[in-house]
Amino acid sequence: MSVSETYYPSEPTAPVVKTSVIPGPESKKQTEELSTVFDTRPVYFVADYEKSNGNYIADVDGNVYLDVYAQIASIALGYNNPALIEAAKSPEMIRALVERPALGNFPGKDFKQILDNILKVAPKGQDKIWSGLSGADANELAFKAAFMHYQAKKRGYGTSFSEEEETTTMLNQSPGSPELAILSFKRAFHGRLFASASATCSKPIHKIDLPSFKWPKAEYPDYKYPLDDNAEYNDAEDKRCLAIVEDILTNWHAPIAAIIIEPIQSEGGDNHGSAAFFQGLRDLTLKYGSLLIIDEVQTGVGATGTMWAHEHFNLSPAPDMVTFSKKFQSAGYFFHDPELVPNYSYRQFNTWCGDPARMIIAGAIAKEVVDKNLIANAKEVGDYLFGKLEELSKKYPTELSRLRGKGRATFIAWDASSSEARNSFLAKMKLNGVNVGGCADHSIRLRPTLTFGKKHADILVATIDKVLSQN
Amino acid sequence: MSVSETYYPSEPTAPVVKTSVIPGPESKKQTEELSTVFDTRPVYFVADYEKSNGNYIADVDGNVYLDVYAQIASIALGYNNPALIEAAKSPEMIRALVERPALGNFPGKDFKQILDNILKVAPKGQDKIWSGLSGADANELAFKAAFMHYQAKKRGYGTSFSEEEETTTMLNQSPGSPELAILSFKRAFHGRLFASASATCSKPIHKIDLPSFKWPKAEYPDYKYPLDDNAEYNDAEDKRCLAIVEDILTNWHAPIAAIIIEPIQSEGGDNHGSAAFFQGLRDLTLKYGSLLIIDEVQTGVGATGTMWAHEHFNLSPAPDMVTFSKKFQSAGYFFHDPELVPNYSYRQFNTWCGDPARMIIAGAIAKEVVDKNLIANAKEVGDYLFGKLEELSKKYPTELSRLRGKGRATFIAWDASSSEARNSFLAKMKLNGVNVGGCADHSIRLRPTLTFGKKHADILVATIDKVLSQN
Numbered sequence: 016m017s018v019s020e021t022y023y024p025s026e027p028t029a030p031v032v033k034t035s036v037i038p039g040p041e042s043k044k045q046t047e048e049l050s051t052v053f054d055t056r057p058v059y060f061v062a063d064y065e066k067s068n069g070n071y072i073a074d075v076d077g078n079v080y081l082d083v084y085a086q087i088a089s090i091a092l093g094y095n096n097p098a099l100i101e102a103a104k105s106p107e108m109i110r111a112l113v114e115r116p117a118l119g120n121f122p123g124k125d126f127k128q129i130l131d132n133i134l135k136v137a138p139k140g141q142d143k144i145w146s147g148l149s150g151a152d153a154n155e156l157a158f159k160a161a162f163m164h165y166q167a168k169k170r171g172y173g174t175s176f177s178e179e180e181e182t183t184t185m186l187n188q189s190p191g192s193p194e195l196a197i198l199s200f201k202r203a204f205h206g207r208l209f210a211s212a213s214a215t216c217s218k219p220i221h222k223i224d225l226p227s228f229k230w231p232k233a234e235y236p237d238y239k240y241p242l243d244d245n246a247e248y249n250d251a252e253d254k255r256c257l258a259i260v261e262d263i264l265t266n267w268h269a270p271i272a273a274i275i276i277e278p279i280q281s282e283g284g285d286n287h288g289s290a291a292f293f294q295g296l297r298d299l300t301l302k303y304g305s306l307l308i309i310d311e312v313q314t315g316v317g318a319t320g321t322m323w324a325h326e327h328f329n330l331s332p333a334p335d336m337v338t339f340s341k342k343f344q345s346a347g348y349f350f351h352d353p354e355l356v357p358n359y360s361y362r363q364f365n366t367w368c369g370d371p372a373r374m375i376i377a378g379a380i381a382k383e384v385v386d387k388n389l390i391a392n393a394k395e396v397g398d399y400l401f402g403k404l405e406e407l408s409k410k411y412p413t414e415l416s417r418l419r420g421k422g423r424a425t426f427i428a429w430d431a432s433s434s435e436a437r438n439s440f441l442a443k444m445k446l447n448g449v450n451v452g453g454c455a456d457h458s459i460r461l462r463p464t465l466t467f468g469k470k471h472a473d474i475l476v477a478t479i480d481k482v483l484s485q486n
Numbered sequence: 487m488s489v490s491e492t493y494y495p496s497e498p499t500a501p502v503v504k505t506s507v508i509p510g511p512e513s514k515k516q517t518e519e520l521s522t523v524f525d526t527r528p529v530y531f532v533a534d535y536e537k538s539n540g541n542y543i544a545d546v547d548g549n550v551y552l553d554v555y556a557q558i559a560s561i562a563l564g565y566n567n568p569a570l571i572e573a574a575k576s577p578e579m580i581r582a583l584v585e586r587p588a589l590g591n592f593p594g595k596d597f598k599q600i601l602d603n604i605l606k607v608a609p610k611g612q613d614k615i616w617s618g619l620s621g622a623d624a625n626e627l628a629f630k631a632a633f634m635h636y637q638a639k640k641r642g643y644g645t646s647f648s649e650e651e652e653t654t655t656m657l658n659q660s661p662g663s664p665e666l667a668i669l670s671f672k673r674a675f676h677g678r679l680f681a682s683a684s685a686t687c688s689k690p691i692h693k694i695d696l697p698s699f700k701w702p703k704a705e706y707p708d709y710k711y712p713l714d715d716n717a718e719y720n721d722a723e724d725k726r727c728l729a730i731v732e733d734i735l736t737n738w739h740a741p742i743a744a745i746i747i748e749p750i751q752s753e754g755g756d757n758h759g760s761a762a763f764f765q766g767l768r769d770l771t772l773k774y775g776s777l778l779i780i781d782e783v784q785t786g787v788g789a790t791g792t793m794w795a796h797e798h799f800n801l802s803p804a805p806d807m808v809t810f811s812k813k814f815q816s817a818g819y820f821f822h823d824p825e826l827v828p829n830y831s832y833r834q835f836n837t838w839c840g841d842p843a844r845m846i847i848a849g850a851i852a853k854e855v856v857d858k859n860l861i862a863n864a865k866e867v868g869d870y871l872f873g874k875l876e877e878l879s880k881k882y883p884t885e886l887s888r889l890r891g892k893g894r895a896t897f898i899a900w901d902a903s904s905s906e907a908r909n910s911f912l913a914k915m916k917l918n919g920v921n922v923g924g925c926a927d928h929s930i931r932l933r934p935t936l937t938f939g940k941k942h943a944d945i946l947v948a949t950i951d952k953v954l955s956q957n
Contacts, residue, residue: 045595045598048598049593049597049598049601051613051614052598052601052602052605052613052614052615053593053597053598053601053614053615053616053617054590054616054827054828054831054834054835055593056831056832057590057591057831057832057835058590058591058592058593059591059592060592061592061593061594061595061597062587062592062593062594062595063594063595064581064585064587064594065577065581067585072592075595086586086587086588086591086592086837087588087591087837089586089588089837089838090585090586094584094585095584095585096584099583099584100580100584102583103579103580103583103584104575104580106536108574108583109571109574109575110535110536112570112573112574112579112843112847113565113566113567113570113571113574113847114535114538114561114565114566115557115560115561115815115847116533116535116557117557117558117560119525119528119529120528120529120530120557120558121529121530121531121532121533121543121557122520122524122526122529122532122533123532123533123534123535124516124532124533124534124535124546126520126524126532127516127519127520127523127524130520130523130524131523134523142522142523143522143523143524144523144524145524145525146524148619148620148623149619149623149836149837149838150836150837151836152619152620152623152679155679155680158680159678159696162695162696162697163695163696165695166694166695167695176690176694180690180694181690181694184690184693184694184695184696184698185672185687185690185693185703186703187684187693187698187699187700187701188700191690191693191694191695192693192694192695192696192697192698193695193697194697195695195697196697201656206836207630207835207836208623208626208679208680208681209626209629209679209680209681209699210679210680210681210697213658216656219647219651219652219655219656219662220830220832220833222655222656222658222662222663223647223651223652223655223662223663223833224633224634224636224637224638224655224662224663224664225630225633225634225655225663226633226663226664226665226666226667226681226699227655227658227663228658228680228697229658229659230658232656232657340837341837344586356525357525359691360525360527360528361527361528361691362691362694363525364525364528364678365620365621365622365677365678366557366558366560366620366621366811366812367560367620370841370844372583372843372844373841373843376583376584376586
C-alpha cells in the first residue's frame with residue numbers, strides 16, 4: 016500500500032455535497048458580508064479550513080470537496096497536515112511571527128538553518144538563494160539580478176557606476192536606467208506586477224490598462240498529441256520556436272538580459288516543451304550572453320515527478336536562476352553563480368527580504384516530501400491516473416482531448432471543446448463534490464497535492480465520467 | 487507613570503556592550519557561514535531574538551542594544567510582545583500558516599474578521615482594503631488600481647475593452663498597454679520593484695541598471711528649520727513646489743493617473759510637508775482628475791502621533807488610497823470609492839492576495855495600540871525627547887542640525903555635518919549600545935517602537951551626548 020493511502024487517517028472517504036447550488040446559502044451570505052470591504056467577485060465558496068482534511072476542502076455549508084485545484088496549485092501536502100501544524104507551533108515559528116526581522120540587516124541566529132532546510136531540495140546545480148514574497152516578486156527579483164548582472168558584465172564586475180549613470184537613473188533616463196529587455200513567450204504567465212506583467216502573455220485581463228515594458232515575446236511550442244504519434248511534427252515545432260528565439264536575440268533593438276520560461280506553461284494552458292527545446296534554449300542563451308531563468312512557481316515542488324520540473328530536461332549547464340513560490344508557500348530564486356550577487360551591497364535589498372515564517376513552512380514541506388517519498392507517490396499515482404484518463408479520452412474525444420502530462424506525475428491537463436463547455440464542466444464537477452480548476456481558454460488542469468492517492472484518483476475519474484456522460 | 491514605563495516588566499534597564507567591535511566575533515562567524523548561501527554584506531549583526539525584549543535587541547555576542555531603528559522602522563510594539571505571542575499561538579494563526587488560502591477564490595470563514603480587525607484603525611474616510619505582501623507590492627497594487635480607474639473613467643466604468651485593446655496589450659503596446667504615468671517626488675522612496683522603483687528617487691543605488699518607466703518627478707518642499715522662525719520662507723517653498731506639480735499635471739506628455747507621496751519622506755531624509763502643501767496637492771488632483779495615493783509604509787501605525795501621519799493634515803476630501811506595510815507587518819492599501827474596485831473581476835488579483843498570518847499580526851498590533859493607548863504614549867514621549875534633542879542641538883549645532891519632527895511624536899530626525907560624520911556617529915552609537923539608523927546622505931532618523939518610554943529617551947539622549955562630546 017502506497018504512502019498516500021494511509022497518509023491522512025481521518026480524511027473523508029468521499030465528497031459530501033449538501034447544497035443544490037454552489038456556492039451554497041451560507042457561502043453566499045458570508046461572501047456578501049465580506050464584499051463590503053474586499054473584492055469578492057472571484058470567490059467560489061467560503062472555506063471552512065478547520066474542517067478541511069488532507070485532499071478534502073470543506074465549505075461553510077457543509078459541502079466537502081475532493082480538491083484537485085488546491086488553492087490555485089499551491090498546497091503541497093494537503094489540509095491540516097500534521098508536519099505543518101508542528102512547524103506552525105514551533106518556537107522558531109513564534110519568533111518569526113512576533114519578531115519579523117529585516118533579514119538583510121539583522122538576520123536571526125536561526126536564519127542559516129531556515130535557508131539550509133530549503134536549500135536541501137534546491138534544483139540540481141543551485142546552491143544559493145534570494146528570498147521574496149510571491150511568485151511575481153520572485154520573478155521580478157530575478158529580473159533585477161539579471162539586469163544588474165548584464166550591466167556589470169558590460170562595465171566590468173568591479174567597476175563603479177559613472178556619474179552620468181547615477182544622475183540619469185534619478186530621472187528614469189538612460190544610461191542609468193537602461194533600455195534592456197526580458198524575453199518571454201506567448202501564453203506565458205509570470206505574475207501581475209508591472210515588470211512580471213510585461214513578461215506575462217496569457218490573457219488580456221492580466222495586463223490591460225497597465226503601462227508595460229515593450230519586451231518581446233517568442234513562441235512556445237504547440238505540440239500535437241499524443242506526443243508519441245506526432246514526433247516529427249513536434250520536433251519541427253521545437254526548431255521553429257528556437258529559430259524565433261534566435262531571431263529575437265539577434266535582432267531585438269535592446270539587449271536581452273535574460274529569457275524567462277516555464278518548464279510547463281501553466282496558466283497559459285499546460286503547454287509542454289521538450290527536453291530538446293529547453294536544451295536548445297539553454298544553448299542560445301550561452302551563445303548570445305543572456306541568462307536563463309526557469310519559472311518554477313507553479314511547476315515546482317514535486318508535482319511533475321521531480322522536485323523541479325526542469326530537472327526532467329537535464330539541462331547542461333544548469334539554468335542561471337530558478338524561481339519558486341506557490342506549493343513552497345514561500346518565494347524567491349535559487350542560483351549558483353557568485354556574480355549573480357550584485358557587485359555592490361544594498362542593490363538586491365528591501366526591508367524584509369522575505370518572510371522567515373513562510374520559509375519555515377517551506378522547510379517543513381521539503382522535509383516531508385523527502386522523508387515520506389512523496390514525489391515517488393505523485394509519480395505512481397500520476398501514471399495510474401493518466402492511464403485512466405487516456406481511457407476516458409477515448410470515450411469522450413471531444414470533451415477530453417489533447418491529454419497532456421504523460422510521465423509528469425499528477426501535473427495533467429486536457430482540453431474541452433470550448434470555453435463554455437469547460438466552465439460548465441468545472442461547475443458540474445463542484446456540484447459532484449470535486450474542486451477542479453481551468454487554465455487558458457478551454458483547458459482543465461489537475462493540481463492535486465503530493466499526497467493524492469489512487470483512491471482519490473478513482474473518485475476523480477468516476478466523477479469526470481459521470482459529469483461528461485450527462486452531456 | 488505612563489504605560490511605557492511598565493509595558494515590558496522584564497526588559498533590560500540599560501544596554502550591555504560586551505565586544506570591542508561590532509559586529510562581534512560570533513556575529514562575524516555566523517555571518518560568514520550565512521554568506522555561502524545569502525547576500526550578507528548589509529548585515530549589521532546577527533540577532534538573538536529569543537533574548538531580545540521590548541525596546542532592546544540582543545545579538546549573538548551577548549550585546550544588548552536599545553533599538554531605535556527597530557528593523558528599519560518596522561516593529562510597532564517591541565520584541566517578544568505578549569499580545570503578539572498570544573496571536574502567534576492562536577488557532578486562527580495555526581490555520582493561516584498551515585492552510586494558506588487563495589484569498590480571492592477560497593477565503594476562510596474567519597477572513598472578514600481578520601480584515602475588520604485591521605479596518606478598525608483605517609485612516610479617516612477609508613473603509614475598504616486590498617491586501618498585499620510588502621510596501622513595494624502595496625504601492626504597485628495601488629498603481630494598478632489607479633491605472634485601471636483612469637482608463638475605466640475614460641471609456642465609461644461599465645464599458646468593456648475593445649478588441650484592439652485586448653490584442654495590443656498582448657504585445658505590450660498601446661492602446662491596451664497605454665502610456666500613463668504616476669507622478670512622484672524627488673527624494674521619494676516607494677519601493678524597489680520596477681514600477682515602484684520608477685517612482686522612487688532617493689538614491690541611485692535603489693534604481694541603477696533597472697529599466698524604468700519614464701515617469702516625472704516633482705519637488706518635495708525643502709524647509710528651513712526651526713519651522714517657527716522660517717514661516718514665510720517655508721510658505722513660499724510650498725507654493726513653489728505646488729506650482730511644479732501643477733505644471734507637470736498640465737504639460738506632461740502622458741496622463742498622470744495618480745500622484746503618490748509620503749506624508750514625511752523617510753528614506754529620503756525625513757523631509758516634511760505642511761498641511762497646506764498637502765491640501766494644495768489634494769486640490770490639484772481633483773482639478774486635474776488624478777488620484778492621490780498617500781504612502782504610509784514607513785509613517786503609518788502611530789509613530790507620528792496619529793494612527794496615520796496624513797491625518798495630521800485633515801485633508802478634504804480624504805485621499806483616494808493609503809498604502810501600508812512595515813510596522814503593520816502586513817501590507818496593502820485602504821480606499822473608499824467603490825469605483826476603485828476594478829470594473830471586472832480578476833483584474834486586481836493574484837494567487838494569495840496577501841497573507842492571513844501577517845494580517846492576524848496586524849490586527850493584534852492594531853488592538854494593542856488602541857487598548858493600551860500607545861499613540862498617546864508616543865506623543866508624550868516624543869515631545870519629551872524632542873525637547874531634550876533641542877537642547878543637544880544647541881550644544882552640537884554642527885552635528886545635530888535641522889532637527890525635524892516637532893509635534894510628530896517619536897518620528898524625529900536631524901542632520902550630521904557629512905555622510906562620513908553620520909556613519910561614524912551610527913557606528914559609535916552601536917558601540918555604546920544604541921542601534922540607530924540613518925537616512926538620505928547625512929541624516930539620522932529615530933524609529934523606536936510605540937512602547938518607547940521616557941526612560942529609554944533618557945538613555946538615548948545621554949548616549950548621543952556622550953558620542954558627540956567625543957568628536
